[in-house]
Amino acid sequence: MSGLKDGPGPQSVLIDELSFAVRATKFRLAATLMKRTIIPLATEFALRLIRLIPGVTAEDLAAFFGFREAEVRVLIQDMLETSLVLERDGRFQLSAKGLEAVSPLGDVELFAAEEVSAQMVLDLIAFAPIEEAELDKALIKCVPELPLPDRQRAANALSEAPRAFEYHFQEWTQRFRKRSDDMRFRSVEDVQQIRSLSVPIAVPINYRLDEPSGAEADFSALRQIGIPNSRNTLIASLSAEIQRIGASNDADWSFKTLADIDGGVFNRLGLDDLSGVPSWIRSVVAAGTPDNDAHTIPILGSVVGERTKVGLVEWVTRLASRSNPGPLFWLPPQLDHWGRSVAFDSLVRELRGVLPDGITLLMRTDKSELERRRIVRHFGPSEEHIRFDRCLGPKISTLGALEIVVQPGSFAMALVHSADPRTGYPLPVGYLSTDAFVVKELTYYLGGLLQDIDSSSVIWRRAAESNEHAFDESMGSLWPRLTKVSI
Structure with a gap:
């Protein structure tokens, strides 16, 4: 049944809906994330000045901001506490951490480590996040199970999970954090397998009414999730099973x-x-x-x-x-x-x-x-x-x-x-x-x-x-x- 493509098209009608059970595993991960921290505006502008003019003094900072001596002392203390600035002989320059945090355009991105306990359900085909929607027990023997194309990789799911969490980190933060742009992945210290489950995936079959008309499997919902092409392995497995479905010869x-x-x-x-x-x-x-x-x-x-x-x-x-x-x-x-x-x-x-x-x-x-x-x-x-x-x-x-x-x-x-x-x-x-x-x-x-x-x-x-x-x-x-x- 070659020729099945994504749908629905410009003009189409749903003619069938298939279900497949996909093996998945739920993991708990002890991870370290880097969370963006907020620094005072004066400190941020001081860091930008130091990047532009390495070696500025306290007097230079006071003149730039119009600060009195007591105010400059507070500013210097705030700068040093960020670990982004080093003081040598009364002059200030960015540390290695500061050079990394302050971009050439002067933008300051400061991150602090945060330890979290994260949970993620991964399918054992694409090793991508999947909904924790377990197949009804009454349907387990009815809905066909999608074969695993790489059984060895599926067997080593515990070692695959940290890499999958890092790869799909932004998808995880978008779902479980209010602002995903405030988080960066750093490392996974430990991973535990919570349980295995069988997740149902629905695949609509649409009939295109325009030319060339015909039945097409609709994988658009899967293609729109997370990183582009991250579900391609799963889509390929689904497509292969659908192509095995044939009509009666009579x-x-x-x-x-x-x-x-x-x-x-x-x-x-x-x-x-x-x-x-x-x-x-x-x-x-x-x-x-x-x-x-x-x-x-x-x-x-x-x-x-x-x-x-x-x-x-x-x-x-x-x-x-x-x-x-x-x-x-x-x-x-x-x-x-x-x-x-x-x-x-x-x-x-x-x-x-x-x-x-x-x-x-x-x-x-x-x-x-x-x-x-x-x-x-x-x-x-x-x-x-x-x-x-x-x-x-x-x-x-x-x-x-x-x-x-x-x-x-x-x-x-x-x-x-x-x-x-x-x-x-x-x-x-x-x-x-x-x-x-x-x-x-x-x-x-x-x-x-x-x-x-x-x-x-x-x-x-x-x-x-x-x-x-x-x-x-x-x-x-x-x-x-x-x-x-x-x-």
Whole structure:
């Protein structure tokens, strides 16, 4: 998937948001900083005069400032206490420290040592500061972890930390000190590792609408932090993982099969085949917000993309407020990255909040124990969190680009995850519909997937249910409840 660049561009729309877990370590450092000190104005001007005329006397200073003898004695005492001035035979000149502190332009910068106990969280890829926002325990097994490109360096993180603190010192002071220009780094005396953590990083995927149009990973937020290019190693690792994400190779077949199921909804929305997706997306965005009274509206992007998410949440919420149409059934596409993001988890939480009967996941599976464990690990309930109330595993090996969400008798959503022509990144396009025929046919399609399985295909269910009850409830919801509910 070469060609992914920063975004968003001049005209773009969010079509996906990925999450990656980045290993990080929190350190405590005993460091010595140099803090700018303020000196009296007369002393500063005296230092400037001495730099311009080495060897001035007390009488010269008195004449320059117009001071009396007592006032000159106070000035000389202040100068000597700074250690910036030396007196020899009644004449004054700058010390080595003074020559360093007083610039050729006469500016005086005087710093005093300050010992601090600093804390910094560093990612173990770029060894740059990262937010101390640990990944939710319920998502640790779901969100993919970013591989470490240099495991040896990561293993030696304790010795790397002092250098990283010095390199990113200004970033640290800008965050934890009121005035970063008043501080300079001097040394690190000691460093201790407090704890290791897994930090989530979100990467938006935008679709550029201008030419050349296409899906682009947006690393602008990372590029704008701290020293320019300081996150390049992290960005390169993220980019490499994103480029491994590919679309299903049966998108065209899925598109044509969907047309057979729903009677050609895409055709009525102006999309005849997947070769026209770029221009179709531009026309959909140009059309603006769809009519709330429309029975079918076009959507684009994954379920966490800007337009699809807004439409899905709005429709589920609106319909749930009018009736209790039963559970939501969700058939995901056959894509390894699907559903494995913090944004997706947030969406599901929001949907379940307005769905008393919850969400039933129809997860594609090859019926192997290995695949069953993978599904449970990525999407199954945990003590801390339940995303999907039930999960059934029909054996499906085709139409991997097709994603369907149905609430029988209420509404349906269909997405075809095509491939972006320029980058190869999955580019979902689809629709939301309350058209009675469309909802009925997509409901029948999902029900048909369950006809050849039984209760042994229930991967998990609600605690109070048996496998048989969960399976019967799912079959019963997908077949008889086919009445239309107008949106």
